[in-house]
Amino acid sequence: MNTDLLLVLLLLGICVVLFVRNRPRMDVVALLAMVALPLTGILTVPEALAGFSDPSVVLIAALFVIGDGLVRTGIAYRLGDWLVKTAGSSETRLLILLMLAVATLGSVMSSTGVVAIFIPVVLGIAVRLRVPASRLMMPLAFAGLISGMLTLVATPPNLVVHSELRRAGLEGFGFFAFTPIGLAILLLGIGYMLVARRWLNPRDTQQTSGRSRHTLADLAGDYRLFERERRLRVLPHSPLADRTLDELELRTQYGINVIAVERHGKFRNLLLMATGNTSLQSGDILLVDLASPAIGLLGAYDELGLTPLQLKTSYYADHAHELGLAEVALPPESQLPGKTIQELGFRSQHKLNVVGLRRNREALAGLLVDEKLKPGDTLLVAGDWKNIERLQGLSHDFLVLSLPVEVDEVAPAARKAPYALLSVAVMIALMVSGLVPNAIAALLACLLMGAFRCIDIDSAYKAIHWPSLMLIVGMLPFALALQKTGGIALAVEALVGVLGDAGPRALLASLFLLTAVIGLFISNTATAVLMAPVALSVAQQLGVSPYPFAMIVALAASAAFMTPISSPVNTLVLGPGRYRFSDFVRVGVPFTGLVMLVSVVMVPWVFPL
Incomplete structure (x- = not known):
């Protein structure tokens, strides 16, 4: 072992210790390492800075932008809505559906990109279901890693091993060659995370009860809206059809406050915020707030040609991306106390409806238009989110409290x-066709999103999570340093020398273990490049089929579950999940052992020796 190798291993050991302590931050440690390697003379400055031009770094940055584009266009949250709707209140069902969705999508595109897209989705789901994000973020990352074991194109290491087989004059793997083993590991992963999630509870209460902001459900409950919410369909030949809300005076005459109108269009359903000029049509569904829950019993519905519809959940929850709520306080200098709710003119001036009133911290059971305001009252207004945000700083007579x-x-x-x-x-x-490199495909998608105005330049730069990129860039030079100093070659020679006479399954287990350990410190693609030739030469020496040995290296390269720096996927969820280095060790090491066991058993069965 030469002096340069000892120096590289020393630097690597220092980085690992600092990562475990999490002081200083991981991205700072990586940048310090990137500075230290050229100072030792082991790497040149261009070699140490090569990570900034690495295609994987560019790909990850582009995928952050694409993920934000999916958030800004509402697609990510619609997917989250589907997961929440399908899972209901069951965290178990949610975890299963989440891992299946991520693994399926990741089987045909970059797992890093899939995880980047799902992070805001999972954070939103965690808030809505009041589940700690830490119990979902690691299952998200593990599903992303397992997705690399499902198809040939799911991850670069698979393609590296495939190319090595072709270079050796052998037929490469088919598109679905990985699928039987990958599916077994996916089912194992889901079962494992259902048990291991109990180890991922937050160490503090910030994730569960420390939020200073209300949700829509909190506000609706505080102001007793659930008692008065109704969905009413305008029947054919209703006297309301083709008349505006100002003409009808429903709130004054009947105590029916129309908040919004659901209208079925030719191509998609519309949600129209109610204003005085809103004209009703036959077949419209009115989202209303009643002055009293007993209104429907007084014959008003029959008189107006309305029929009540089932309301399983609050319509504010159903239309949370368009219809919002905000609490408005009356400061001491306000001129509004003494006026009635109708005299405020919120609908005409601000295109918002007053739907709730709290006095002395108690919500009024009903809300009448002639109710006079008193100092200290707080109002709840409903309407389009843009109009709600526009209220802030608009008047000295009211103060918008924190938005939900x-x-x-x-x-x-x-x-x-x-x-x-x-x-x-x-x-x-x-990406699937391979017509262009993955990084170019992602950059083209970014440009398309910009051209279609799905995202603007400022939002694109803000979307990139720079600490994650700096961590990856700073650690990439270690791969080259270990190669240049002979560290990787030394480890491989030791493996062949010690286990050369052992049985095939023992060698498969050893190859898996060595590949997984090397992958702790360098990228899984670089690990596959180094280990694939070794796997084929071991098979040749034993006189057995090379396919099990090539497959075991590909699977092990994707089994980067043990540390947050083993894969960019783990690094991405480190912050949102508020994990420590030890969390990945505690959960990832046992799972890696289980994956190794399944792989060593199944690989010779699918690819006979």
Whole structure:
């Protein structure tokens, strides 16, 4: 072992210790290592900075932008809505569906990109279901890694091993050659995470009870809206049809406050925010707030040609991306106390409806238009999110309190959703076909999203998670340093020398273990490049089929579950899940052992020795 190798291993050991302590931050440690390697003379400055031009780094940055484009167009949250709707209140069902969805999508596109796209989705789901994000983020990452074991194109190491087989004059792997083993590992992963999630509870209460902002459900409950919410269909020949809300005076005459109108169009359903000029049509579904829950019993519905519809959940929850709520306080200098709710003119001036009133911290059971305001009252207003945000700083007579968390999920480019899907479809098609490198495919998708106005330049730069990129860039030079100093070759020679006479299954297990350990410190693609020739030469010396040995290296390269720096996928969820280095060790090491056991058993069965 030469002096340069000892120096590289020393630097690597220091980095690992600092990673475990998490002081300083991981990205800072990586940048310090990137500075230290050229100072030792082991790498040149261009070699140490080569990570900035690495295609995987460019790919990850582009995928951050694409993920934000899917968020801005509302696609990510619609997917989250589907997961929540299908899972209901069951965290178990949610975890299963999440891992299946991520693994399926990741089987045909970059797992890093899939995880980047799903992170905001999972964070939103965690808030809505009041589940700690830490219990979902690691299953998300593990599903992303397992997706690399499902198809040939799912991850670069698979293609590296495939190319090595072709270079050796052998037939490469088929598109679905990985699928039987990958499916078994996916089912194992789902079962394992259902048990291991209990180890991922947050160490503090910030994730569960520390939020200072209300949700829509909190506000609706505080103001007793659930008692008064109704969905009413306008029947054929109703006297309301073809008349505006100002003409009808439903709130004054009947105590029916129309908040919004669901209207079925030719191509898609519309949600129209109610204003005085809103004209009703036969077949419209009115989202209303009643002055009293007993109104429907007084014959008003029959008189107006309305029929109540079932309301399983609050319509504010159903339309959270368009219809919002906000609490408005009356400061001491306000001129509004003494006025009635009707005299406020919120609908005419601000295009918002007053739907709730709290006095002395108690919500009024009903809300009458002639109710006079008193100092200290707080109002709840409903309407379009843009109009709610526009209220802030608009008047000295009222103060908008903190907006609910759902305002962060508003899709400012919701109408561009089809174009965002088209951009992603183009990227996936290019990645699957191999017509262009993955990084170029992702950059083309970014440009398409920009051209279609799914995302703007400022939002694109803000979308990139720079600490994650700096961590990856800073650690990449270690791969070259270990190669130049002979560290990798030394480890491989030791393996062949010690286990050369052992049985095939023992060698398969050893190859898996060595590949997984090397993958802790260098990229899984580089690991596959180094280990694939070794696997084929071992098979040749034993006189057995090379396919099990090539497959075991590919699977082990994707089994980067043990540390947060083993894969960019793990690094991405480190911050959102508020994990420590030890969390991945505690959960990932046992799972890696299980994956190795399944692989050593199944690989010779699928690819006979």
